[in-house]
Amino acid sequence: MLQVKTPDEVFALIQDEFTAIENRTEYIPFTSAMGRVLAEDILAEEYVPDFDRSTVDGFAVRASDTFGCSEAIPAILPLYGEVLMGQGADYTLPAGTCCAVPTGGAIPRGADCAVMIEYTEDYGDGTIGINKAGAPGQNMIFRGDDVYPGKPVLKAGRLLSSQDIGALAAIGRISVPVVKKLRVGVISTGDELVPPEAPPGPGQVRDVNTPMLVSMLTAFGAAAVDYGIVIDDETLLGEKMHKAAEECDAVLISGGSSVGVKDVTCRIIESMGTLLLHGIAIKPGKPTIMGKAGNKPLIGLPGHPVAAFFVAKLFVLPLLCQLMGGDMPRYTVTAELTESVGANHGRAQYNCCRLERHGTRLLAVPVRSKSGLITQLAGADGFFCIERDCEGLPEGAEIQVTLCVGD
Amino acid sequence: MLQVKTPDEVFALIQDEFTAIENRTEYIPFTSAMGRVLAEDILAEEYVPDFDRSTVDGFAVRASDTFGCSEAIPAILPLYGEVLMGQGADYTLPAGTCCAVPTGGAIPRGADCAVMIEYTEDYGDGTIGINKAGAPGQNMIFRGDDVYPGKPVLKAGRLLSSQDIGALAAIGRISVPVVKKLRVGVISTGDELVPPEAPPGPGQVRDVNTPMLVSMLTAFGAAAVDYGIVIDDETLLGEKMHKAAEECDAVLISGGSSVGVKDVTCRIIESMGTLLLHGIAIKPGKPTIMGKAGNKPLIGLPGHPVAAFFVAKLFVLPLLCQLMGGDMPRYTVTAELTESVGANHGRAQYNCCRLERHGTRLLAVPVRSKSGLITQLAGADGFFCIERDCEGLPEGAEIQVTLCVGD
Numbered sequence: 001m002l003q004v005k006t007p008d009e010v011f012a013l014i015q016d017e018f019t020a021i022e023n024r025t026e027y028i029p030f031t032s033a034m035g036r037v038l039a040e041d042i043l044a045e046e047y048v049p050d051f052d053r054s055t056v057d058g059f060a061v062r063a064s065d066t067f068g069c070s071e072a073i074p075a076i077l078p079l080y081g082e083v084l085m086g087q088g089a090d091y092t093l094p095a096g097t098c099c100a101v102p103t104g105g106a107i108p109r110g111a112d113c114a115v116m117i118e119y120t121e122d123y124g125d126g127t128i129g130i131n132k133a134g135a136p137g138q139n140m141i142f143r144g145d146d147v148y149p150g151k152p153v154l155k156a157g158r159l160l161s162s163q164d165i166g167a168l169a170a171i172g173r174i175s176v177p178v179v180k181k182l183r184v185g186v187i188s189t190g191d192e193l194v195p196p197e198a199p200p201g202p203g204q205v206r207d208v209n210t211p212m213l214v215s216m217l218t219a220f221g222a223a224a225v226d227y228g229i230v231i232d233d234e235t236l237l238g239e240k241m242h243k244a245a246e247e248c249d250a251v252l253i254s255g256g257s258s259v260g261v262k263d264v265t266c267r268i269i270e271s272m273g274t275l276l277l278h279g280i281a282i283k284p285g286k287p288t289i290m291g292k293a294g295n296k297p298l299i300g301l302p303g304h305p306v307a308a309f310f311v312a313k314l315f316v317l318p319l320l321c322q323l324m325g326g327d328m329p330r331y332t333v334t335a336e337l338t339e340s341v342g343a344n345h346g347r348a349q350y351n352c353c354r355l356e357r358h359g360t361r362l363l364a365v366p367v368r369s370k371s372g373l374i375t376q377l378a379g380a381d382g383f384f385c386i387e388r389d390c391e392g393l394p395e396g397a398e399i400q401v402t403l404c405v406g407d
Numbered sequence: 408m409l410q411v412k413t414p415d416e417v418f419a420l421i422q423d424e425f426t427a428i429e430n431r432t433e434y435i436p437f438t439s440a441m442g443r444v445l446a447e448d449i450l451a452e453e454y455v456p457d458f459d460r461s462t463v464d465g466f467a468v469r470a471s472d473t474f475g476c477s478e479a480i481p482a483i484l485p486l487y488g489e490v491l492m493g494q495g496a497d498y499t500l501p502a503g504t505c506c507a508v509p510t511g512g513a514i515p516r517g518a519d520c521a522v523m524i525e526y527t528e529d530y531g532d533g534t535i536g537i538n539k540a541g542a543p544g545q546n547m548i549f550r551g552d553d554v555y556p557g558k559p560v561l562k563a564g565r566l567l568s569s570q571d572i573g574a575l576a577a578i579g580r581i582s583v584p585v586v587k588k589l590r591v592g593v594i595s596t597g598d599e600l601v602p603p604e605a606p607p608g609p610g611q612v613r614d615v616n617t618p619m620l621v622s623m624l625t626a627f628g629a630a631a632v633d634y635g636i637v638i639d640d641e642t643l644l645g646e647k648m649h650k651a652a653e654e655c656d657a658v659l660i661s662g663g664s665s666v667g668v669k670d671v672t673c674r675i676i677e678s679m680g681t682l683l684l685h686g687i688a689i690k691p692g693k694p695t696i697m698g699k700a701g702n703k704p705l706i707g708l709p710g711h712p713v714a715a716f717f718v719a720k721l722f723v724l725p726l727l728c729q730l731m732g733g734d735m736p737r738y739t740v741t742a743e744l745t746e747s748v749g750a751n752h753g754r755a756q757y758n759c760c761r762l763e764r765h766g767t768r769l770l771a772v773p774v775r776s777k778s779g780l781i782t783q784l785a786g787a788d789g790f791f792c793i794e795r796d797c798e799g800l801p802e803g804a805e806i807q808v809t810l811c812v813g814d
Contacts, residue, residue, distance in 0.1 A: 034622040086599035088609025106610040146780040153785045166619030167785030169603040192493035196576040202495025203513040212573030215441040333738045373553040378560045378574030
């Protein structure tokens with residue numbers, strides 16, 4: 001029998017036992033790449049901008065032609081031309097002249113500065129008065145200032161966000177290498193389970209874990225494969241597990257909370273590969289099983305939906321990230337606990353909470369319910385942990401809340 | 408000419424000028440409802456569980472039959488029967504007897520307590536020894552403990568998350584009322600713009616804002632409609648704006664950063680309804696225009712991608728939320744600034760940063776670049792604000808970072 005492990009031991013186990021899946025790169029249009037994990041570093045292949053550019057509406061000049069000028073003694077420069085938006089300026093600005101340029105417009109060769117229109121006066125006779133001296137490089141972006149060939153723009157493992165899509169557009173990377181979506185099989189087991197659309201008969205309850213896990217995995221960016229509900233029968237369960245492991249990159253089986261069935265799941269995992277873990281020292285979530293067939297995780301989640309929720313968020317998603325070679329950013333917000341929460345059972349305790357803003361204070365309202373009740377999850381904005389060596393948290397305690405809204 | 412407004416004034420303006428769109432409810436399968444906004448409160452219509460349930464593997468008893476027992480003096484109770492998972496227990500447990508029950512199994516009438524199997528002994532002669540007294544209600548969930556008819560489960564406006572999908576499954580709400588997706592038109596304007604797939608000619612740059620905004624809106628849960636690039640021509644722009652306003656619930660037009668074009672956008676908005684705002688006291692993002700045609704927002708975003716990014720995140724998404732009658736949770740993480748960042752221009756300054764974890768410290772590394780460079784966005788994990796009355800932040804300052812990874 002394997003020992004119950006602490007969360008840190010489980011994270012270490014995951015790091016040791018699983019590696020990023022190789023050869024999983026696919027190329028997709030950058031406009032479809034939101035939320036996908038970048039498979040390779042992205043280096044720029046060209047200059048952005050590809051020309052010297054003004055950052056203001058005004059006049060391109062040689063800065064030296066404006067040195068010493070002021071409102072009282074403007075520099076008077078003949079207007080050599082006008083740069084239009086979206087057109088090149090493929091000529092050299094003669095010394096002692098200026099040319100009109102819009103924000104974002106090209107600056108001709110020779111000019112090394114743009115003077116804001118506010119500091120100029122158009123005399124109407126083909127000359128412009130410059131009332132403020134410019135400095136070389138002022139109000140300009142030079143060719144390649146933003147990006148040049150070979151410049152690293154995005155790193156492999158990055159979860160692509162809208163700002164990254166913008167950056168890919170800027171450098172013209174319209175096809176991007178991303179990690180293929182992981183296929184994750186989801187199986188629910190339990191003689192008491194009926195699908196959510198079926199009215200439960202005596203002694204039956206609806207299957208919560210399948211739709212919850214499928215939606216969590218989908219939001220995470222995986223392709224969830226629903227294998228439905230299996231009754232607690234070793235042969236049937238084994239067949240389903242083998243089929244799911246064959247077709248998927250990882251398998252989650254939830255339920256089987258009674259002692260005999262847990263043993264069945266362990267036996268099936270052992271027959272398919274290696275049993276790595278039986279029990280995590282968290283509450284809820286203790287009856288968790290983890291194994292592998294090759295590099296494929298086979299995970300037995302607790303049947304209680306709240307426990308399955310925490311184990312999936314805390315351990316399964318990071319494990320899937322590791323398989324993808326991706327970063328799993330984990331951030332918490334600081335909030336003030338509105339009520340004391342007790343804990344004294346030698347396991348790290350996880351609690352759902354709602355978050356409420358009162359002026360500048362962010363309040364965490366713990367969701368109270370008996371263990372395993374699904375309403376602990378409904379409407380939760382986040383969750384927090386009470387460490388195993390802590391006997392509880394007082395009202396007003398400053399806590400770190402992991403957000404779970406929209407994912 | 409309208410005055411430049413502070414961010415708080417803009418939020419107040421949005422609150423005053425726009426209302427939630429009415430009659431936008433549609434019913435969709437709960438399994439497709441992740442990331443959608445709930446249109447109505449969800450009340451339970453039945454009991455969950457619909458029967459008294461054991462939370463342990465063990466024996467259902469009348470607690471009073473175990474009072475006073477101990478390991479030394481067990482209560483010896485005849486085994487009346489065994490409850491199987493997923494089956495009812497439609498009988499009354501006779502006083503002085505017990506029945507075997509699995510975790511999650513139904514508890515028969517009469518019994519008011521479940522004793523864990525660890526505290527029992529099966530004598531093999533049809534009797535069970537109970538070594539520990541039970542208390543009424545112990546190790547049980549009663550019918551309706553989780554949910555009962557009429558109990559509020561989720562509130563209108565909630566952004567549905569995987570835990571909510573689980574709760575909807577539990578109560579059998581397989582069809583849920585959500586707010587129809589907003590259609591948001593996106594127009595880019597600028598004579599210098601070419602689509603990302605086209606190689607820019609002299610004086611041209613690729614259109615960054617359309618793909619960035621479309622992906623941001625899509626991740627937010629809106630249906631983005633791409634109206635493409637329009638050259639800076641008042642007639643063409645006007646036609647495109649009218650078409651987009653006709654077909655969509657809101658229109659974003661970005662670009663037109665030169666003075667003349669901003670005026671054109673203002674004139675078009677005025678001709679379509681009301682101009683509400685011209686200029687926000689933030690950097691970058693000042694040249695922002697906001698107006699409305701009826702209750703439809705018409706928003707002129709700055710052409711600079713970084714500015715357009717901040718204005719969209721800070722003002723446009725909350726405005727869209729308001730149109731949907733939804734909650735827009737806004738959370739920040741606390742991080743430590745790794746370098747000083749200057750600011751002294753009388754406007755609230757927004758800066759992108761990357762986040763790095765060093766042990767227990769979360770470090771915010773500000774992204775340095777000239778204004779308007781898209782590489783300020785690439786790979787950014789979040790952003791922070793330096794208030795207008797602040798001259799900058801020193802290295803080591805504790806700052807609040809708004810996350811922007813994956814959305």
